[in-house]
Amino acid sequence: MNPDAHALWHAPQWAFAALLAILGMLGPFSIDTYLPAFAAMAQSLHASPLEMQQTLSAYLFGFAFMSLFHGAISDSVGRRPVVLWGLLVFTLASVGCALAQNIGLLIVFRTLQGLSTGAGIVVSRAVVRDMYGPQQAQKVMSQITLFFGVAPALAPLVGGWLLVHVGWHAVFWFLSGVGVLLWLANYRLLPETLPPAQRHPFQLRSLLRAYWTLGSDPRFLLLALSSGIPFNGMFLYVLSAPVFLGQLLGLPPQHFFWFFMLTIGGIMAGAWVSGQVAGKHTPQVQIRRGFAIMLGIGVLNLLANLLFKADVSWALLPLAIFAFGWATMVPVVTLLVLDLHPQRRGMASSLQMFVSALANGLVAGVVSPWVMHSTQALALASLLLMGIGLLAWTTVRWRWPEIGQHAAAAAQAPQKA
Numbered sequence: 213m214n215p216d217a218h219a220l221w222h223a224p225q226w227a228f229a230a231l232l233a234i235l236g237m238l239g240p241f242s243i244d245t246y247l248p249a250f251a252a253m254a255q256s257l258h259a260s261p262l263e264m265q266q267t268l269s270a271y272l273f274g275f276a277f278m279s280l281f282h283g284a285i286s287d288s289v290g291r292r293p294v295v296l297w298g299l300l301v302f303t304l305a306s307v308g309c310a311l312a313q314n315i316g317l318l319i320v321f322r323t324l325q326g327l328s329t330g331a332g333i334v335v336s337r338a339v340v341r342d343m344y345g346p347q348q349a350q351k352v353m354s355q356i357t358l359f360f361g362v363a364p365a366l367a368p369l370v371g372g373w374l375l376v377h378v379g380w381h382a383v384f385w386f387l388s389g390v391g392v393l394l395w396l397a398n399y400r401l402l403p404e405t406l407p408p409a410q411r412h413p414f415q416l417r418s419l420l421r422a423y424w425t426l427g428s429d430p431r432f433l434l435l436a437l438s439s440g441i442p443f444n445g446m447f448l449y450v451l452s453a454p455v456f457l458g459q460l461l462g463l464p465p466q467h468f469f470w471f472f473m474l475t476i477g478g479i480m481a482g483a484w485v486s487g488q489v490a491g492k493h494t495p496q497v498q499i500r501r502g503f504a505i506m507l508g509i510g511v512l513n514l515l516a517n518l519l520f521k522a523d524v525s526w527a528l529l530p531l532a533i534f535a536f537g538w539a540t541m542v543p544v545v546t547l548l549v550l551d552l553h554p555q556r557r558g559m560a561s562s563l564q565m566f567v568s569a570l571a572n573g574l575v576a577g578v579v580s581p582w583v584m585h586s587t588q589a590l591a592l593a594s595l596l597l598m599g600i601g602l603l604a605w606t607t608v609r610w611r612w613p614e615i616g617q618h619a620a621a622a623a624q625a626p627q628k629a
Contacts, residue, residue, distance in 0.1 A: 216407070220343065220403040220404075220405060221343070221403060225352065225355070226355055228343075228352070229352050229355035229356045230355075231397070231398070231401055231402065232336040232339060232340065232352075232356050233336075233355075233356040233357070234394060234397070235295065235332030235333065235335070235336045235394070235398065236332055236333040236336050236356060238299075238302065238329050238332050238333075238390070238391075238394065239275060239329040239330065239332070239333055240367075241367045241387075241390070242271070242302075242306075242325055242329055242387060243268065243271070243450065244367035244368050244371070244450070244472060245367040245368065245370055245371040245383055245386065245387060246371055246380075246383050246384070247368060247371065247450075247453050247454060247468065248368055248371045248372040248375055248454075248465035248468050249371060249374075249375045249380040249383050249465070250264055250454040251454065251458075251465075252375055252379075252380045253267075253318075253380045256380060257312075257313075257314060257315045257318065258315075259315040262581070263315045263319075264315075265576070265577070265580070265581055266319055266577075267315070267318055267319050267322045268322075268451065268576050269573055269576045269577035270319045270320075270322050270323045270326065271322045271323065271325055271326035272326060272569060272572045272573035272576050272577075273323075273326065273569075273570075273573040273577075274322075274323040274324070274325070274326025274327040275326035275327070275329060275330050275569045275572070275573075276326075276565075276566055276569030276570040276572070276573050277327065277566075278326070278327040278328070278330050278331075279330040279334055279562050279565040279566040279569050280423075280562055280563065280566045281562065282294055282298065282330050282331045282334040282335060282558075282562055282565075283334045283335065283338055283557075283558035283559050283560070283561040283562030283563075283565075284414075284419055284422075284423075284558060284559045284562055285414065285558075286334075286335050286338060286406065286558040287338075287406070287411060287412050287556060287557075287558035287559055288411055288412055288413060288414035289411070289414070290404050290406050290411065291335050291338065291339055291342070291402075291404060291405055291406050291558075292398075292402055292403075292404045294331050294335050295331055295332060295335050295398055295402060296395060296398060296399060297331070298328045298329070298330070298331025298332060298335075299328070299331070299332070299391055299394050299395040299398065300391075300395060301324060301327070301328035302324075302325055302328040302329055302387075302391045303388055303391030303392055303395065304324075305321045305322075305324035305325040305327075305328060306321075306325060306384050306385075306387040306388040306391055307384070307385075307388050308320070308321035308324065309321040309322060309325065309384040309387075310381050310382075310383075310384035310385045310388065311381075330565060330569065332394075333565065334558075334561045334562050334565045335558070335561070336356070337353075337546060337550065337557075337561040337564075338406075338550070338557045338558040338561045339405050340352050340353055340356070341547070341550050341551075341554075341557050342405035342406055342557075343405055346547060346551070347490055347491040349547055350486065350487070350490040350491070350543050350544060350547055351487045351490045353486075353543035353546060353547065354483045354484065354486040354487030354490065354543050355483075355487060356483075357479060357480070357482075357483030357486070357539055357542070357543060366469070367472065368453075368468040368469045368471075368472045369468075369469035369472075370386065371383050372465045372467075372468055372469065374386060375465060376465070406558075412556075422556055422559055423559065423563070425553070425556075426552075426553055426556065426559060426560060426563050427563060429552065429553075430611075431552060431608060431612055431615065432549060432552055432553075432560070432563070432564075433567070434604040434605070434607055434608045435545055435548055435549045435552070435564075435604075435605075435608060435615075436549060436563065436564045436567040436568070437567060437600065437601060437604035438499075438545055438601045438602075438604040438605035438608065439541070439542050439545035439546060439549070439564070439568070439601070440564070440567050440568030440571050440601070441568075441571055441597055441598075441600045441601040441604070442503075442506055442538055442597065442598045442600075442601035442602070443538060443542070443568065443572075444571055444572060444575045444579075444597045445506065445510065445534060445538075445594040445595065445597040445598040445601075446475065446531060446534050446535050446538060446594070447572060447575065448575055448579065448580060448583070448590065448593055448594050448597065449471075449475075449531055449590065449594070450472075450475075451575060451576045451580040451584075452580050452583070452584035452590060453468060453471065455584040455585060456584060456587070456590060457471055459585075460522060460585075460586075460587055461522060461523070461524045461527060462524070463524060470524075470528065471528055471531070474528050474529070474531065474532040475528075475531050475532055475535045476535070477532060477535075478531070478532035478533060478534070478535030478536040478539065479535045479536070479538070479539040480539070481536050481539070482502075482535065482536040482537065482538065482539025482540040483539045483540075483543065485536075485539075485540050486498065486539065486540050486541070486542075486543050486544065487543075494616060494617055495544040495545075495547075495548060495616030496609065496615075496616045496617055498540060498541055498544045499541040499544055499545060499605060499616065501537075501540060501541070502537045502538060502539075502540040502541025502542075503537070503541065503598075503601075503602050503605060504537070505533065505534075505536060505537030505540070506534050506537040506538060506598050506602075507598065507599075507602065509530050509533040509534050509537065510530075510534060510591075510594060510595040510598050511595065512530060513530035513531075513534070513591045513594070513595070514588075514591040514592055514595050516530070516591075517587045517588045517590075517591040518588055518591075522587040527587065534594070534598075544616070545605075546564070548615060548616055549561075549564045550564075575597070579593055579597075
């Protein structure tokens, strides 16, 4: 924690959380806004459904690859430069997407978008622990998730409106404008939270050694899986939205926002609950409850889709409840990951994001195309993905029962100091 953290931000805490949330939301915003335009883009660019899916996979794999380095670079040069350069590249890549005249160019610029957007969400997590002790950090992390939910809920509505009234190119011009505004806001407001004394020289040998230390730590990998893989149980439906919502449920593109509003509403409610119980229950209890909610609703969702024909009147509600369960536990798991190796929090955030983003890319490129045309297959795949995360957390609890057991009590010390 930065010893001068109290002097770096004088506005209310919620305003700082909102600034970091806006950084974090850029990645999902870049997905949710253009999903309603899939069909129109395919027709305009003479692209097949598989090629359109590759625009999503390329973005996600670019996001995963560069996530390995955003945090490590920020450990060396500071948090601000990484954020500002990331936003600049994202803005230029969005302009490239808007001007793309064929599917090949669109895939290239979507890859550049993916390479740059991870800077915000990776670095923002490290910034939280630069500024706050464990208990307060969980509250801020929960507030970030709350604010984070607002923009993705609006994104498909904006994308659908732009598609209908202007055309698909306008979606990427809009994202370019968002990039410019975010760069200006962070240039003026985001403080540098990593003091020079706590930075690490950017040397390849030292960097590889540190990556090996984190990557070979089974606790780290299992905790990263326990937070990142269950997210894909929900994200699978986002990736499959053009087919799931448009073909299976019969929703027009301009109404896709109902799905996102319900899902993000679940995330926001879960994040609020997580913030309210910070310091009152051990992380183990909070994580167990989150998994119990996801497991219960995942089983009910599968049974409902096996027994009944999916209908928009009920098919979206289980996804909102699943999102609620995930959001109650993910701020806690994230902090456990960051605190395993506190001297390398930026790198830890990078590796955690890499695991999640790599899983996102595999789900987008492999799982989603296989299951998106069946509501039963979607429900089963969602449940199995959640099960992988549950197995990872159960393994952590069995092999290292001390992790998260007494953190609630220990969190009081930094607050009283």
